[in-house]
Amino acid sequence: MILAAAAALVTAVTTAPAGAVPAGAPAGGGPSPAACAHRVNDTARKLVECVRTEDLWRHMRAFQAIADAHPGADGHPSRNSGEPGYKASVDYVAKLMRQSGYDVTIQTYKFFYFAFTSTPTFREVSPTAHDYTVVTDWNPGQSTGSASAALQPAGGIVIPPTPTPSSTSGCTAADFTGFTAGRVALVQRGGCNYGVKVQNAQAAGASGVIVFNEGNPGRTDVVNGSLVDANGNRIVPTIPVVFTSFATGNDLYTQYQQAAKNGTAPPVMGIDIKAKVDPNADDYNVIAESKGGDPNHVVVVDAHLDAIYGAGMLDNASGSATILNIAQLMHKVTPRNKLRFIWFGGEELGELGSSYYVGNLAPADLAKIGYDLDADVTATPNYDVGVLDPAGVDLFTRTVSEQFPPQVYEPSKIARDLGVQYFDSIGKKHIFFSPVGTDAEQFNLAGVPASGVLTGQDCCKLQSDVDLFGGYTGNFEGKIPSTDGGCVDNPFRWCDNLSNNDPRVMTFMSRGFANMVGTMAFDTRVLSGPANPRVHAAAPPSSHSRGAPVR
Numbered sequence: 042m043i044l045a046a047a048a049a050l051v052t053a054v055t056t057a058p059a060g061a062v063p064a065g066a067p068a069g070g071g072p073s074p075a076a077c078a079h080r081v082n083d084t085a086r087k088l089v090e091c092v093r094t095e096d097l098w099r100h101m102r103a104f105q106a107i108a109d110a111h112p113g114a115d116g117h118p119s120r121n122s123g124e125p126g127y128k129a130s131v132d133y134v135a136k137l138m139r140q141s142g143y144d145v146t147i148q149t150y151k152f153f154y155f156a157f158t159s160t161p162t163f164r165e166v167s168p169t170a171h172d173y174t175v176v177t178d179w180n181p182g183q184s185t186g187s188a189s190a191a192l193q194p195a196g197g198i199v200i201p202p203t204p205t206p207s208s209t210s211g212c213t214a215a216d217f218t219g220f221t222a223g224r225v226a227l228v229q230r231g232g233c234n235y236g237v238k239v240q241n242a243q244a245a246g247a248s249g250v251i252v253f254n255e256g257n258p259g260r261t262d263v264v265n266g267s268l269v270d271a272n273g274n275r276i277v278p279t280i281p282v283v284f285t286s287f288a289t290g291n292d293l294y295t296q297y298q299q300a301a302k303n304g305t306a307p308p309v310m311g312i313d314i315k316a317k318v319d320p321n322a323d324d325y326n327v328i329a330e331s332k333g334g335d336p337n338h339v340v341v342v343d344a345h346l347d348a349i350y351g352a353g354m355l356d357n358a359s360g361s362a363t364i365l366n367i368a369q370l371m372h373k374v375t376p377r378n379k380l381r382f383i384w385f386g387g388e389e390l391g392e393l394g395s396s397y398y399v400g401n402l403a404p405a406d407l408a409k410i411g412y413d414l415d416a417d418v419t420a421t422p423n424y425d426v427g428v429l430d431p432a433g434v435d436l437f438t439r440t441v442s443e444q445f446p447p448q449v450y451e452p453s454k455i456a457r458d459l460g461v462q463y464f465d466s467i468g469k470k471h472i473f474f475s476p477v478g479t480d481a482e483q484f485n486l487a488g489v490p491a492s493g494v495l496t497g498q499d500c501c502k503l504q505s506d507v508d509l510f511g512g513y514t515g516n517f518e519g520k521i522p523s524t525d526g527g528c529v530d531n532p533f534r535w536c537d538n539l540s541n542n543d544p545r546v547m548t549f550m551s552r553g554f555a556n557m558v559g560t561m562a563f564d565t566r567v568l569s570g571p572a573n574p575r576v577h578a579a580a581p582p583s584s585h586s587r588g589a590p591v592r
Contacts, residue, residue, distance in 0.1 A: 055177045085559030089463070091370050093553050094548045099361035101354065101420075103133060103545075105539045108352035109451050114156035114317045117535050120348040120358070122387045123154035123322040130346050130358075134365060134384050141372040142384070143329035150397040152387055153275060153372050154322035155183050160314045160533055165293075165307040168207065177534050178289065180265040180283030182235070183275075187313045188249030191306065192203045192297055193224040197232070200294060202256030202287070207232050211238030211252075214245070216366045222246025225310045227293055230255040233237045235266040235284075236276045243280055248311045251283045253290020265545045281314040292418070300301075324386040326394045329368065334379030338568040340561050342367070343395070345388030351535045355542050356498065358456050359414035363551040367558055376562035378411065378569075385480050388417075395480035399487050406486060411568035412561055413494030414456060415481035416554050420547035423512040424501055426459040426471045426551075427495035429453075431485050433473030437501055443477050445485040452490035455567050456557045460494060463556040467549060470509045490567070494554045496546060498529045 072080070076090035104120065106531065111126035113119030120126040131147060138145045140459060161181040165171040166189065173179045195217055197210035209232030226242040228250060235252055242250045256266045264284040267275050293308060300307045327346065344360035347353065361384055368382045375592070387393025399407065415429060431445045433451050457473070462473050473493050476482040481491040497506070504514050528536040561567070 047436070052216045055566050056302065058085055064235050076242050077370060079373075082370050082559070083374045083376075083563075085459075087557045088367065088370055088555045088559035090553045091166075091519075092548065094365060094544050096366050096369075097362050097543050097547050097551055101358060101539060101542065103451070104130060104358035104362065107133060107350055108348075109464065110355075111356050113351070114158045116159070118352045118538075120346075120353045122152065122347040122349070122390060122393075123319065123326045124156070127386065130361075131327055131384070131386075131407050132348065134327045135329075136363070137328035137365065138327070138368060138382065141330060141369050143372070144332060144369065145327065145329045146384070148326040148328055148398065149323055149384075150326070150394070151186060151321050152324045152390065152393050154319040155277065156317050157181070157532065160279075161314040161363070162311070164311045164574075166311045167440050168306070168308065173285070173289070176263075176531050178263065179285040180263060181281050181314045181484075182252075182268050182278070182284055183249050183278065183316070184239075184241070184268065184278040184282040184314055185316045185318070186249070186279050186281045186520055188225050188281055189311045190248045191221075191224050192227055192251075192293060192307065192308045192310050193221055193239075194294055194297055195220070198229045198294060199231075200225075200256070200291060204257065206255055206260065208232060208255050211241055215239055217241055217245035217247075220245040220247065220558035224246050225249040225312065226253060226576065227251045227290065227297070228259065229255070229290065234269050234271060234273070236268040236270045237421055239268060239278050239280075240270060240276065241281055243278055247280060249281045249286060249310065250278075250500035251290065251293065251310065254287040254326055256287035256291065258291070277318055281312040283312055318328065320516050324394065326386055326398055327384040329382045331371070331376055331380040333375035334562075335377065335569070337409050338378040338411050339381050340376075340558075340564075341383055341410055341413045342383060342558055342569070343383040343413065345386070345480055346384035347386050347389055347394075348537065349389035349530060350532045350537070352538050353389075354539050355537050356418050356422055356529045358493040359418055359420040359542055359547055363416045363419045363427035363554055364546070366551065370555075370576060371558075371562070374562070378564065379560055379564055381410075381557075390481055392480055392483055394482040398482045404413065407489075408485070410489050411416065412452070412483035413481055413489050413491035413493075414455065414554070414557050414561065415476065415479050415491060416483075417479040417493065417498050418498065419494060419550040419554070421498060421546070422543040423499060424468050424543070424544065424546045425474075425495075425497040425506050425510055426464055426550070427443070427474040427497060428464070428471050429476050429479065429481055429491065429493040429495060430473035431456050431476060431491070433475045435475045435477045436495065436497055437478070439503070441475065443482070446488045448488055449485045452567050453492050454483070455564070458559055459560050460492060460553050460559045463553040469549065472509060492557065494550050496550055500528075500530065
């Protein structure tokens with residue numbers, strides 16, 4: 042349980058703390074870029090008024106140039122983990138942070154790399170030729186291989202579907218009794234992991250697998266499934282796997298049944314999925330520490346540096362540029378608390394970098410981290426003004442899906458309210474988003490209070506958001522509500538480029554984040570106050586990581 046004094050701390054800082062930005066700041070004018078670069082920006086006011094669009098955008102152009110110069114496995118501009126564009130992004134950030142006087146290390150860890158090397162294809166060859174559009178009509182499973190063969194349904198398909206899930210199609214070897222080797226298996230969602238269905242199909246000699254949605258309410262759209270076995274372990278089948286909608290699966294099943302009834306040939310399907318797989322690829326976190334500041338009281342300021350599909354300029358070159366600009370502006374500052382700026386890898390693959398970082402800290406070193414501030418997407422054109430709060434709703438589901446250790450909730454309000462205070466001062470409303478899906482989640486799970494900023498994506502803006510922030514509802518396909526990721530989180534669109542960012546939004550969101558960083562760098566009531574159960578002030582200084590290879 043949170044100490045009663047912690048609640049008092051929250052109340053105490055709802056008024057403007059020392060150095061925080063007053064209402065209306067920053068106004069026009071302000072110091073010149075040269076003045077900002079050379080003075081000591083040791084208050085939130087000084088820091089915020091020096092956050093400038095042109096500096097943020099300079100980093101954004103650099104990240105886009107890096108992506109353009111380093112195509113990924115599919116030949117498109119990329120800053121995905123495991124690809125040259127990501128490593129070049131790491132080197133870019135590390136170089137600038139060293140030049141600014143920070144102590145920089147690059148932490149290396151291993152991860153499972155999978156990338157399509159060309160756009161996958163799925164078509165009905167005969168009796169009616171039809172090409173299915175990737176993402177819109179189907180999604181490729183993480184698999185490799187080609188197939189051109191007749192279709193054959195597995196056992197256990199339930200059509201018409203029941204009101205609630207009931208299909209177990211493909212979940213046992215018996216569902217493939219009488220299956221003709223070499224054919225493409227058609228299986229229905231339900232009853233077991235997708236990978237189990239595929240393993241059973243492959244064991245029966247299938248040359249490919251089509252998994253279609255079950256058809257019950259809420260289970261009709263195009264599926265985008267993960268291939269794991271019965272124990273939840275990742276598999277990469279060597280036959281191609283297609284995920285599609287109930288409508289497509291039902292159509293193919295009906296065609297097969299009609300052909301069997303008429304004594305004609307079944308539908309012939311063509312699938313081609315090419316990919317590069319490396320189960321032991323390198324990924325990197327960039328860690329840059331201020332030379333000054335109490336090493337027993339650390340504020341982590343983070344953003345994820347990786348993309349998910351392509352250049353990743355909104356998600357998350359924008360947040361990476363935000364914290365890079367703030368770090369450069371603070372290069373002459375000696376903070377009260379040590380600042381640790383981290384650019385994490387692998388966030389889009391499941392918060393891999395932050396999970397590795399937090400999981401490899403010695404307990405004494407983890408206890409010295411008093412706060413985390415996360416910038417994850419700061420420039421969405423059709424934006425929300427999101428402020429991270431462990432009690433907030435998830436961006437995608439708009440529900441509270443995760444509970445965190447009780448000690449994170451009240452202290453997390455401190456920086457949260459600093460963000461709100463700034464946005465109120467410039468006439469912007471706000472919404473509280475959960476850290477779920479951001480690197481701040483890993484710190485909250487470890488008991489570290491956290492906040493940050495998030496402007497959302499084009500996937501999931503609701504009418505209630507429009508009422509707060511303007512703009513428009515909709516996602517890439519115009520479906521509301523939807524969790525399909527819109528432009529940013531879907532492959533084969535390559536649309537998250539520089540043009541997918543709004544410099545005006547990026548500027549005011551970065552200033553709001555700077556208000557958090559500039560204040561928490563000197564905070565004594567949270568990081569070193571008696572109400573903070575994480576404080577171990579008597580612990581001797583030590584390295585911030587354990588067992589993490591550094592290069």
